[in-house]
Amino acid sequence: MRNNIHDCRGELNDVKLRATPARIAIMKYFEREDKPADVQMLIDYLKKQKINADPATIFRIVNTFTEKGLTRQISLNEGKYRYELADKHDHHHLICEACGNIEDMTDCNIDDLEKDIKKKKGFNVKSHSLEFFGICKSCQH
Amino acid sequence: MRNNIHDCRGELNDVKLRATPARIAIMKYFEREDKPADVQMLIDYLKKQKINADPATIFRIVNTFTEKGLTRQISLNEGKYRYELADKHDHHHLICEACGNIEDMTDCNIDDLEKDIKKKKGFNVKSHSLEFFGICKSCQH
DNA sequence: CAATAGATGCGATCAAATTGCAATAAGCAA
DNA sequence: TTGCTTATTGCAATTTGATCGCATCTATTG
Numbered sequence: 121m122r123n124n125i126h127d128c129r130g131e132l133n134d135v136k137l138r139a140t141p142a143r144i145a146i147m148k149y150f151e152r153e154d155k156p157a158d159v160q161m162l163i164d165y166l167k168k169q170k171i172n173a174d175p176a177t178i179f180r181i182v183n184t185f186t187e188k189g190l191t192r193q194i195s196l197n198e199g200k201y202r203y204e205l206a207d208k209h210d211h212h213h214l215i216c217e218a219c220g221n222i223e224d225m226t227d228c229n230i231d232d233l234e235k236d237i238k239k240k241k242g243f244n245v246k247s248h249s250l251e252f253f254g255i256c257k258s259c260q261h
Numbered sequence: 262m263r264n265n266i267h268d269c270r271g272e273l274n275d276v277k278l279r280a281t282p283a284r285i286a287i288m289k290y291f292e293r294e295d296k297p298a299d300v301q302m303l304i305d306y307l308k309k310q311k312i313n314a315d316p317a318t319i320f321r322i323v324n325t326f327t328e329k330g331l332t333r334q335i336s337l338n339e340g341k342y343r344y345e346l347a348d349k350h351d352h353h354h355l356i357c358e359a360c361g362n363i364e365d366m367t368d369c370n371i372d373d374l375e376k377d378i379k380k381k382k383g384f385n386v387k388s389h390s391l392e393f394f395g396i397c398k399s400c401q402h
Numbered sequence: 403c404a405a406t407a408g409a410t411g412c413g414a415t416c417a418a419a420t421t422g423c424a425a426t427a428a429g430c431a432a
Numbered sequence: 433t434t435g436c437t438t439a440t441t442g443c444a445a446t447t448t449g450a451t452c453g454c455a456t457c458t459a460t461t462g
Binding site for chain 2 (some may be wrong): 225234240255256
């Protein structure tokens with residue numbers, strides 16, 4: 121089982137982090153789920169996997185992951201952070217104001233906008249965050 | 262001085278809110294400053310105006326303003342909320358990762374993107390939030 | 403398998419935000 | 433202007449998300 125190609129040890133080794141049960145499980149969560157997770161969701165998920173972890177540990181894990189560039193921290197106007205894999209580029213979030221569901225939207229192009237900003241303002245864009253709020257398909261009945 | 266056209270009483274009356282000193286000052290702040298404010302900035306501003314207000318009151322005021330549609334609550338990944346006038350449409354924020362300054366960017370067009378979302382996903386966009394992170398002109402030396 | 407540097411658990415703590423309740427003041431009618 | 437009514441505020445307590453210090457534990461390496 122050691123060094124199993126799907127157990128996320130590779131990703132953790134790459135950034136010089138020890139492969140602990142909680143870290144492996146959290147990496148797996150991010151690779152399987154397409155919704156950005158908050159800390160409570162990760163705690164619940166670990167519980168189901170029979171892995172006990174203190175909330176403080178989860179906070180430390182996602183912070184370490186974010187520092188190491190594995191994940192990205194985002195705010196969706198909820199008073200808490202969510203986390204998602206950092207290598208998900210150019211995708212944005214569709215947040216339903218009725219049911220709260222979060223859906224990914226890929227293949228967006230805002231390159232032109234970023235070039236515009238560079239030209240007009242001299243501001244050098246490193247990254248951006250774009251969220252759409254509205255009513256999702258299934259809530260429009 | 263009563264009902265002075267610039268003292269914001271009109272806006273407050275329109276949404277059936279009493280014109281208290283703190284509310285008037287906060288409305289004036291939003292009309293003069295173009296940066297979204299957090300609660301601490303509002304407290305500091307009120308202090309300068311010799312208006313004493315409890316933090317809890319400021320939180321209540323910005324929440325009420327947001328409920329009434331005067332202001333909008335936004336998160337810039339800082340672990341706290343900021344507020345800005347709700348009638349500032351189609352503008353986005355350029356956030357410098359070096360100095361923390363927040364600059365407005367107007368005249369952006371993402372209409373096409375919203376139409377795309379409606380077509381591809383059936384998601385009905387009501388509003389969006391777009392933040393650019395990078396290095397501002399004066400921090401590029 | 404032992405050594406050790408890194409990770410975790412636990413409790414305390416911090417900061418942002420909210421709430422209950424008594425005191426206060428804005429708006430309105432007389 | 434005065435007094436009434438009800439919205440608003442101040443204060444203290446509380447909630448929630450997040451962080452930290454430190455002793456203990458454990459993943460890695462030799």
